[in-house]
Amino acid sequence: MQFFGGAEINPSPPAVTASGNNAHMMYIFNRNGVCLLYREWNRPLHTLNAQQDHKLMFGLLFSLKSLTAKMDPTSVEKVNLGVPQLPGQGCSFHSFRTNTYKLSFMETPSGIKIILVTHPRTGDLRESLKYIYNLYVEYVVKNPLYTPGTPIRYELFNAALDQYVRGLG
């Protein structure tokens, strides 16, 4: 788990590799599993209602994290499967790919989870997720009217996010 130094609070956006809108949707969860933000750009298929969908997504990430923590072939001391772990503890994952989409995942030290679902052939998005986290810090956390743990409803943040994600290759 990487922690972000104070020196690069607002780095320039990572280089965009290609044009075109590859992103399907994005989620931001806090450490309690509350969905703070859900953005959708291109999602033809809805199998569940929104709330069920968010719950399932959080559950998937939670379980995949405990799976990777247990499966980690490089560490000798592993906790038992299902034991809750603090953010940054244990082996986590940064993305998975299916034949129809790629999900990139980042967890911050405070337990905020940022999930971006894109086209399966998208490259490594770890830097992009860090940039999105910086947008979150700048536009949401630094907003005095924002109460932590509540859904994010800020036009400026959404606009900045849309603009950035649209440029993602």
Next chain:
Amino acid sequence: MAAVYSLYIINKSGGLIFYKDYGSAGRMDTNDSLRLASLWHSMHAISQQLSPVAGCTGIELLEADTFDLHCFQSLTGTKFFVVCQPGTQHMEILLKHIYELYTDYVLKNPFYEMEMPIRCELFDINLAQAVQKDRVVLLGR
């Protein structure tokens, strides 16, 4: 440049029918591998539900901090997955090859009962050879 840590084969209902460790740190007992296998089975199914586009067949590659997990699902629902070093190439080919070995030495074995744990000597021998080819690099360390 390949280094395989372990191989799992799970049947269509998520039960572990084959597990082989090729030198990961920290021993995992039988119960742990059984739990991991069935957990993977469920995560694979959930990932299909969350797809934004129709026609999803589940996770093919999971990139964790210290390993990659490549999964191949056969048409009958049997899942093969290998845990390997991050960035290992050609794992799809290895998995397809393992599937071939499975059909040749397990399914064609008249004493093998479907969906039950695999105990076939010929499969073990040929599997060891197949993985060995990929493990030369790791052994040289």
